[in-house]
Amino acid sequence: MPAPRQNMKPLIETQEELLLDYLLHLEKHKTGQRAVYIQLSMLQRQNRRDHHIRLAADTFSQLIKSKKGQLFILKNLDIFFAYRGECHDDVETSIFKLRYLFSEDPFLESKIENLKQPFQRYFNVERDFKNMVYFIRNNTHPAIQNQEKRQKINPPSHQLKCEQDKQLTPQSLGALAQALKNTDLTNMIRSETICGLVGNAVPQILINELFISIETLGETLVPGINLKNRKWLYYHLTEIIDKRMLATLRKSNHLFGKGDICLNLNVSTLLSQEFALFDDKLLASERNTVIVNLQLIDILSNLSEFATAREYAKYRDYRICIDGLTHKTLNLINTERLGTDLVKITWSSEGLESAYKNNLSGSFNTMGTPRVILCQCNNKEAIDFGHNFGIGMFQGLYIEKIIAEASMHRGLKTTASGS
Numbered sequence: 001m002p003a004p005r006q007n008m009k010p011l012i013e014t015q016e017e018l019l020l021d022y023l024l025h026l027e028k029h030k031t032g033q034r035a036v037y038i039q040l041s042m043l044q045r046q047n048r049r050d051h052h053i054r055l056a057a058d059t060f061s062q063l064i065k066s067k068k069g070q071l072f073i074l075k076n077l078d079i080f081f082a083y084r085g086e087c088h089d090d091v092e093t094s095i096f097k098l099r100y101l102f103s104e105d106p107f108l109e110s111k112i113e114n115l116k117q118p119f120q121r122y123f124n125v126e127r128d129f130k131n132m133v134y135f136i137r138n139n140t141h142p143a144i145q146n147q148e149k150r151q152k153i154n155p156p157s158h159q160l161k162c163e164q165d166k167q168l169t170p171q172s173l174g175a176l177a178q179a180l181k182n183t184d185l186t187n188m189i190r191s192e193t194i195c196g197l198v199g200n201a202v203p204q205i206l207i208n209e210l211f212i213s214i215e216t217l218g219e220t221l222v223p224g225i226n227l228k229n230r231k232w233l234y235y236h237l238t239e240i241i242d243k244r245m246l247a248t249l250r251k252s253n254h255l256f257g258k259g260d261i262c263l264n265l266n267v268s269t270l271l272s273q274e275f276a277l278f279d280d281k282l283l284a285s286e287r288n289t290v291i292v293n294l295q296l297i298d299i300l301s302n303l304s305e306f307a308t309a310r311e312y313a314k315y316r317d318y319r320i321c322i323d324g325l326t327h328k329t330l331n332l333i334n335t336e337r338l339g340t341d342l343v344k345i346t347w348s349s350e351g352l353e354s355a356y357k358n359n360l361s362g363s364f365n366t367m368g369t370p371r372v373i374l375c376q377c378n379n380k381e382a383i384d385f386g387h388n389f390g391i392g393m394f395q396g397l398y399i400e401k402i403i404a405e406a407s408m409h410r411g412l413k414t415t416a417s418g419s
Contacts (some may be wrong), residue, residue: 001101001278003416014075015072015073015074016072016074016075017168017287018072019072019074019080019136022082023068023133023136026129026364027129028084030125030126030129031126031160032084032085032086032126033083033084033085033125033126034078034080034082034083034084034085034088034091034122034123034124034125035080035081035082035083035122035123035125035132035381036083036091036120036121036122036123037078037079037080037120037123037132037135037136037139038056038078038079038080038081038095038098038119038120039052039078039118039121039122039139040052040056040077040079040105041076041077041078041117042119043102043105043107043108044105044106044107045256046121047102047105048077050235051230051232051233052102053073053077053234054318055101055231055232056079056098056101057071057073057079059080059094059097059098059301060094061090062090062304063083063087063090063091063094066087068083068087069082069083069084069087069091070082070086074342075195078139080136082118082125087125092148093300093303094300094306096300096332096333096406097117097297097300097301098120099311100296100297100300100324100329101231101297102271104389107119113177115137115178121135121137123216134150144258144382156267163214165223166224166225166226167226167229167230168225168226168227168228168229168230168233168234168237169233170233172194172222172225173233173236173237175239176221176222176223176237176240177237179222180240180244181239181244183220183221183249184248185212185244185245185246185253188212188213188217188220189210189211189212189213189245189248189249190210190211190212190213191204191208191209191210192209192211192374192395192400193205193207193208193209193210193377193395193399193400193403193406194206194207194208194209194393194394194395195393195394195395195399195403196263196392196393196407197383197392197393198392199387199397202402202403202406203394203399203402203403203406205259205403206260206393207259207260207261207262207291208259208260208261208262209261209262209264209293209395210245210249210261210262210263210264211245211263211264211304212241212244212245214227214241214335217241223228224227226251229255235266235298238266239266239268241328242265242269242272243269243276245263246269246274246275246277246278247274247277247278249263249278250277250278250281259289260289260291261290261291262290262292262293262321263287263290263292263293264293264323265292265294266294266298267294267299267301267302267305267306267309268305268309269291269299270294270309270312271305271308271309271311271312273356279316284317287316287317287318288317288318290318290319291318291319291320291321291341292313292318292319292320292321293321293323294306294309294320294321294322294323294340295323295324296322296323296324296329296333296348297324298326299338301323306338310338310339310340319341319342320340320341320342321341321342321344321373322335322341322342322343322344323344323375324344324346325343325344325345325346326345326346326348327345327348328348330345339367341371342371342373343371343373344372344373344374344375344395345371345372345373345374345375346375347374347375347376347377347378347382347385347386347396349381349382370392372393373391373393373394373395374386374391374393374394374396375394375396376396377394377395377396377397377398377399378396378397378398379398381394381396382394382398384399
């Protein structure tokens, strides 16, 4: 047998080697090309696990499938994505989704990120090719060294075992899905009101939002496991819960036709067989009372699927509400283009001064304040903020407290008049 040639290329090339070959090709075909370098290596260790990297790469899957871009995952876990300039808006949407997914990481949450060390860096390949290559060379090697240093100071695996045992895993998700098939979820369905509130008047109930209590579900079926700590597995869990809740609601016709009801669902659920069965059970007059609440991150993950689900829902006379916006992200999303009936904005007192400086009233006026619901209103400050921008629909603990107090006051008056 002849001895192997010493200069023979390995059968499996590294991503860095593939990227180098691609850059040599790209140098001859720079016209109209762009690229983005995403520094996942700057995130904390718990946000750089395998499923996080797969999820980050999957945000570009539609562009890759349509042959409009090429993606490389480097040894330090950074991502390099080259794409046609015409797809820049789609790429920015994917980047927004990534920033949203990792928004709780200190690198993005604090002031660590800056112009010299951004989470993502864009390149106009035709104009900046040399600078781009220089940046990749200088950025990957130190990052690999930093990665190796991080690995040395990470605690040994046996120290993490106790923490990992409490995490949602594919195995525990499968067991939970099996348990849900034989569980009556009626007692786990919760309701929260969305009210109209003008001035100091008593809130008027406009919508009842129905949802499954994830906390109650976890405590009942898999005590001790944190169901929300792995976003991707949690997303699959919500799909399973969606379908079980729809099956439960099919047997509870008394809930419909007596006022507007809001259901928290995934985009994929709207296109599922379970939703079609749910739809068949409703009268035509009842469908118009159902509002489907969809999360922004779910919408952005697959805009074409969302567009199909939205048109189907509207054809069947359901209304759509987009959830997950804050006063910080409001200016980044064109809600008009998404074509939804209602918009939910999550209240937060953080960064209110910048909210006013950013002229949010213009954004609210564009989308129309009658379509806006301010949620997670847990104090009067939230209500005042909404009223300052002309918002009239609210949801949260503070609203529930006012309703309870008004109801108790009416009860006391009735008792007094009857005695």
